[in-house]
Amino acid sequence: NSLRLHHRIHTGEKPFTCTECGKSFSQRCSLQLHSRTHTGHNPYVCTECGKRFSSNTGLRAHMRTHTGVKPYACTECGKFFSDSSTLRRHQNTHKAEKPFTCTECGKGFTLKDNLHRHHRIHTGEKPFTCAECGKSYSQSNNLIKHQMIHTGVKPFSCSECGKSFAFKEGLRNHQAIHMRRNHSAAQNVTECSL
Structure with a gap:
């Protein structure tokens, strides 16, 4: 068979x-x-946020978003990833043809836009400026994140204690604290029961 x-x-x-x-x-x-x-x-439930999954594999991969564990390493550049599919997608960037080359450092890019964005590292150009405080950024996504400071919007809430965060990374780091505490408490219970 x-x-x-x-x-x-x-x-x-x-x-x-x-x-x-x-x-x-x-x-x-x-x-x-x-x-x-x-x-x-979806019988598999995340104990941290309640999200449900059809497979245990899916749940295990999801749990890494709470713990921040990134066990998959790219052999080409050493960058780490939380799941194998993201690693594979990343590895394709190493294989792809890179016709756009930075004249400053020689780094290659698959897309012209990515080269243009990278070039700002060398020029120091920061074309994205906050209208509220004047702080500037080289990438638009960093400006968008920054602007949440002014609005006070904190859309990412911890399901365990209710604390809110403006950024997903902040919530993820915070939840890792709960995970470590819960894991530590579980170990202590096991040790006491012996």
Whole structure:
């Protein structure tokens, strides 16, 4: 049976087809897992935020957004990622043709816009200015983040204690504290029960 499953890797045979959408799979269990996307059956629940998942793998990957753990490293540049799919997407940037080269440092880019954005590092250009306080940024996304300081909007709330944050990173760092405390408390309970 396992030899037949392995053989399907080479042949590309996918005999199990979803009756809802027509997508095919090489294993029955993969089809069963996929069918949950149609039924909405998500039995795996995140204890931190309550988000539900159809697979244990999905839940484990999601938990890393709370802990900040990034176990997947790019062998090309050493950058770390929280999940394998993001790592693979990143690795493609190393393989891609990079026709746009920085005349200052020689770094290559796949898109002209990315080269233009990078070039600001060398020129010090900061074209995105806050109308409220005059502070300038080289990238528009940094200005958008900064402006939340003036509005006082804190859209990211901790499900455990209710504390709010203007930035997702702030919430993630804060939740890591809860995770460490909860993990530490769980270890102490285990130690006491021995």
